[in-house]
Amino acid sequence: MTPPLALLTDFGLADPWVGVMKGVILSVAPGLSLVDLAHEVPPGDVLAGALHLDAAVDFFPPDTLFLAVVDPGVGTARRALAARVGSWRFVLPDNGLLTAVLERHPLHAAWSAEDPAFHLSSPGRTFEGRDVFAPVAAWWMAGTDPARFGPAVADPIRIPMPRARRVPGGWEGEVLLLDRFGNAVTDLPAPPGAVARAAGVAFPVASTYGAVPAGASLAVEGSTGRLELAVNGGSAATIHGLVRGTPVRLEVPGT
Amino acid sequence: MTPPLALLTDFGLADPWVGVMKGVILSVAPGLSLVDLAHEVPPGDVLAGALHLDAAVDFFPPDTLFLAVVDPGVGTARRALAARVGSWRFVLPDNGLLTAVLERHPLHAAWSAEDPAFHLSSPGRTFEGRDVFAPVAAWWMAGTDPARFGPAVADPIRIPMPRARRVPGGWEGEVLLLDRFGNAVTDLPAPPGAVARAAGVAFPVASTYGAVPAGASLAVEGSTGRLELAVNGGSAATIHGLVRGTPVRLEVPGT
């Protein structure tokens, strides 16, 4: 059974561009199983895209191909990558989107997908999602040896990832992402008994939302293992004004 | 041909969680046909989820599996259900999500899907959509006997459903849902000649939008058989301030 092809972009779903990429893919590789990972990545937010990929890959079958386009450098000279990392395949701009996955999984091989034989020639300005990334991904799914896409690449670009620092009495970190429920995902661990402080508010680490009354603030270990700041039944982001980058201090007793 | 698996959640599409559930499903049951029913159910709104399921099931093939996760009680002791109702299969939290479907279709069997052999063990806090509901649904689609998921359940939880009351001269009910166009779906019937009143406005029952001038208020029989309050070419919700729970009185001549 062919593994799925999973798409992640910042194109949104209001315009037809994600659908157009799927048309290109199905023209080359009919019948593929296509899965949408997310298309509402904030425009150009490579860090958010990298974290989304990292949260997803472990749950997909071996050989799944992740086609990810979050590309503030579109039209510049950055490379288009085809890469084997861990058990999976990736086709994406070489701008750091792979950073978080590369921190946990080995890079087996990567290529700069520059051979125009595997691109689409379209009218107008090049739309690289449609004209480069989608057809390269589709040819790879259809069995093309990725070494044919272009020269090997040994050094995919990595971006600085926020990383909590050990300090006396605990950790210092920051808010990485806000989710739909207004929970603030951080770069911190979630030791029992600790208390997180952000925006002047205390968020005691709890095992479940139900451990605090409705409306109370708490911190929980999120589904990716990171500490999340939350309000039981409310939006921590709205209520406490948390945003990407808000500093968070974690006080761990006995440290 | 394998029937489809249809997904309904309140996870939204901005985060990768729906995609991650699909990764889990396709890891167990490759090649399944996956259909998104809705993922923008208001967070924790079990009634809205129940009405969406009820509006959808009749239009899906026999044996379709509905995987629904709207779960304000996540992390509490509520059961995870696998159920056969009518011609379909359901995997969802036992919190009332099935109520509206159960009012119209017979419960054939249900099980508490508690055997961890069919769950995923993941790092961090359990994300039950990913770690419990998705793999149970996938194993069922892959042919596992649902009796293996856990003990039989005879009494799935039901929530109170708003239900219009007969009163002298007509009916009293309320607004159940607002749709994207600003139409207000109610729990009322739609007899010709009747007039609905809500928020101080009269909505005469008409057969089509075109029966009233642009900008005029009207009531129509909606596509699920319920009376809907509408404005021709506008949003009844915005123009008349209708919200979930707004009381609606239906005046039926000669009653």
Added chain:
Amino acid sequence: MTPPLALLTDFGLADPWVGVMKGVILSVAPGLSLVDLAHEVPPGDVLAGALHLDAAVDFFPPDTLFLAVVDPGVGTARRALAARVGSWRFVLPDNGLLTAVLERHPLHAAWSAEDPAFHLSSPGRTFEGRDVFAPVAAWWMAGTDPARFGPAVADPIRIPMPRARRVPGGWEGEVLLLDRFGNAVTDLPAPPGAVARAAGVAFPVASTYGAVPAGASLAVEGSTGRLELAVNGGSAATIHGLVRGTPVRLEVPGT
């Protein structure tokens, strides 16, 4: 391999209606490959739907069926069309949705899909996306001769499409669409060296965003060949107050 069925609607994704249409389709034609083109077309905006279809068709395999429902005239006497245009198939209301595609591709045949044998009979008011368009599309995908759907139609409705006019010194046109990034797609060409003016602002035509500083305004040839007004790293729509219909003048040196 069966070609895909691509869906375009203005139903949004908050309600389950797109999913319900897919349930109807998979009941008739199990296992079809379904692709979402866009479901956030502004309600009733036939011109936007027509432009989206036009931007997409060239990138889909031959025989792809486009099921498009943007239908301000629902419930009126307008026809339901099944049509062969260019290499593709279309099922949609006869309200001009095909206009832009018909300007570039030949109409081979069209039928008024009025035979109720290929419709669904549902409770409540007819929901034509679910009860007419979806089953007709599915029966066509399942191999039904479209001539059985109803009588031939020679004259699908066309709507006036905005079209830039040649004027001394250049062109006059307008904003057709705004995309997720706040770029304003126009009906103008994109000759190098030209300058577009809209809302009192100059947008010099550039080959890439990187040709101007961050925050500067520019015009580029969009991925469908049309001139787009943009701000490098920002939203031209928000910053300059561009809306659908904003007049745009293109000054072309030496004309």
